[in-house]
Amino acid sequence: MSKVIRNNKDLGAAIRHARKNKGLRQIDVARKASVRQALVSDLENGLNAAKHDTVLRVLAALDIDLSIVPRRKAGFDPTVY
């Protein structure tokens, strides 16, 4: 289970999904990550280009890790099968 993040929208969607999946409010995640509720809101909506540190803290508050993977062509890849 892993999802590629290539822009702020992807990141926001992933954060929101994970948060709801845990039954948390933005304020809960915010407190755990030591940021404002408004920041979490912006992040989830892909409205600001957050700092990498900030993203890591918010993700950590959701028990999520960032990992790097060799880029794979988007869409269909016949070599996979």
Next chain:
Amino acid sequence: MSKVIRNNKDLGAAIRHARKNKGLRQIDVARKASVRQALVSDLENGLNAAKHDTVLRVLAALDIDLSIVPRRKAGFDPTVY
């Protein structure tokens, strides 16, 4: 093949490793990512907390994707076996 990134040091090491693996200079990566050579240097040395956008651009220049994964306890985990 994937590596977890939990701080700037991890990120810097990963970037440098990927860059050398491709036989590129910092200036090459910098141009491709539209940043300064000095920024790539700082990133690789974990000296600044870059913006998430910036990290994504640099990684993209190295054909690397960021992905999110559920956090797994560090170290030995008996439930895996």
Next chain:
DNA sequence: CTTCTTTATACGGTTTATTGTATATTATCT
């Protein structure tokens, strides 16, 4: 519809990343 909770937006002020440019430092070669 009214109340309560949650999320989105706003604004001024502070902090920090990023830039351009330049140079110092280190590594690599002959």
Next chain:
DNA sequence: AGATAATATACAATAAACCGTATAAAGAAG
């Protein structure tokens, strides 16, 4: 050693994130 290439560091200026705080807007429940 000397020359060249690559990386690290410096500094002032600009841009943008982040904050505290407050409020508006949207959702949920009664």
